[in-house]
Amino acid sequence: MTDTANRTALVYAECMDGKLRRVALEALGAARRLAGDGGAVHAVVVGGGPGAALREAAAELAARGAGVVHVVDDPALAGFAPEAYAAAIGAAVAAARPSVIVLGHTAAGRELAPRVAAAAGGGHVADVTAIDLGDDGGAAAVFTRPLYAGKAFEQRRFLPGAPQVVTVRPNNLPVAEPVAAGSEGAIAALPYAAPPLWTVVRGIARKAAGTVDLAEADIIVAGGRGVRSAEGFAPLAALAEVLGGAVGASRGACDAGYCDYALQIGQTGKTVTPKLYVACGISGAIQHLAGMSQSRVIVAINKDPDAPIFGIADYGIVGDLFEVVPLLTAQFKRI
Numbered sequence: 001m002t003d004t005a006n007r008t009a010l011v012y013a014e015c016m017d018g019k020l021r022r023v024a025l026e027a028l029g030a031a032r033r034l035a036g037d038g039g040a041v042h043a044v045v046v047g048g049g050p051g052a053a054l055r056e057a058a059a060e061l062a063a064r065g066a067g068v069v070h071v072v073d074d075p076a077l078a079g080f081a082p083e084a085y086a087a088a089i090g091a092a093v094a095a096a097r098p099s100v101i102v103l104g105h106t107a108a109g110r111e112l113a114p115r116v117a118a119a120a121g122g123g124h125v126a127d128v129t130a131i132d133l134g135d136d137g138g139a140a141a142v143f144t145r146p147l148y149a150g151k152a153f154e155q156r157r158f159l160p161g162a163p164q165v166v167t168v169r170p171n172n173l174p175v176a177e178p179v180a181a182g183s184e185g186a187i188a189a190l191p192y193a194a195p196p197l198w199t200v201v202r203g204i205a206r207k208a209a210g211t212v213d214l215a216e217a218d219i220i221v222a223g224g225r226g227v228r229s230a231e232g233f234a235p236l237a238a239l240a241e242v243l244g245g246a247v248g249a250s251r252g253a254c255d256a257g258y259c260d261y262a263l264q265i266g267q268t269g270k271t272v273t274p275k276l277y278v279a280c281g282i283s284g285a286i287q288h289l290a291g292m293s294q295s296r297v298i299v300a301i302n303k304d305p306d307a308p309i310f311g312i313a314d315y316g317i318v319g320d321l322f323e324v325v326p327l328l329t330a331q332f333k334r335i
């Protein structure tokens, strides 16, 4: 591994249900910047589903600036298993010898990155929301990450010499743009050597969730205890549908049984950074803000003008959500 001006970056391109996640393309965009003009960019896709799906993902990465896409396709990798996936990424690390490795800061990325960093003998910066390349094209890049639920920002940089492992928070960095036709990268199969495993994943039970993935949604309409019942979420779902967004919830709403915990946003739920977050009947407890305060535009609808959520909202509507939300839906339908 090197830390010279000619850098090699490797992206772990996470797929879900055989499709590339958008954060994989954001990670690729970051990797291209970090590698610099003279650098090389590799990507690795891992799975064991129908080969065509991984190939499709690989082709998209190759069309968006990955010079080499390693495809690790093995039946043992059909389901996500952290040790096995880390070993598959390790094979790509051995092939590419990257100075920087970028993953999405997703549930899987959070499990994999420390393993990848430990195996590579490198350092790890997690949950990056901005990258400043500095003057030397990436080797001494400064990585910004939010702390204390977005109340502070830390800036970190790696010391020279060791491989750098970075996870990027979804929805914060631009996706890699397509390269000119004819400049697509190569796609190469990479054999998988199963490591000795200490744990196995026996199954993943999926919780009910909407059609739009919360973590990557551009628009989220979230409901709190003010929604009052499971049925009370219907107007929020209607607004989310018109906007092409996802429905989220506070823990207050989940605890009250109005919706599934899969929708919970906050300190003990999901962290989201949509372009638009509409908080309906949510008071704005610090634990909720921990998961959504980095949203680009926050709209709060609450009948209590002193609700703390108005303190971080860009736009506030003091009113009854059961009147305001249907009005908004009707207006957006007309656009």
Ligand code: FAD
Binding pocket: 223, 224, 225, 226, 227, 249, 250, 251, 252, 253, 264, 265, 266, 267, 268, 269, 270, 280, 281, 282, 283, 284, 285, 286, 287, 288, 291, 301, 302, 303, 304, 307, 319, 320, 321, 322
């Ligand atoms: P409430 O605080 O009860 O607020 C309801 C709001 O609805 C009020 O502001 C009210 O004015 C408004 N309202 C009522 N009716 C209407 C109406 N008709 N129209 C408009 N507005 C109306 N919380 C999370 O959300 N996520 C977490 O991850 C999380 N993790 C936690 C971890 C720990 C360790 C702890 C201790 C707590 C955690 N909490 C979390 C809970 C958090 O402290 C709050 O209790 C919770 O966020 C409150 O949910 P809420 O805003 O929906 O409910």
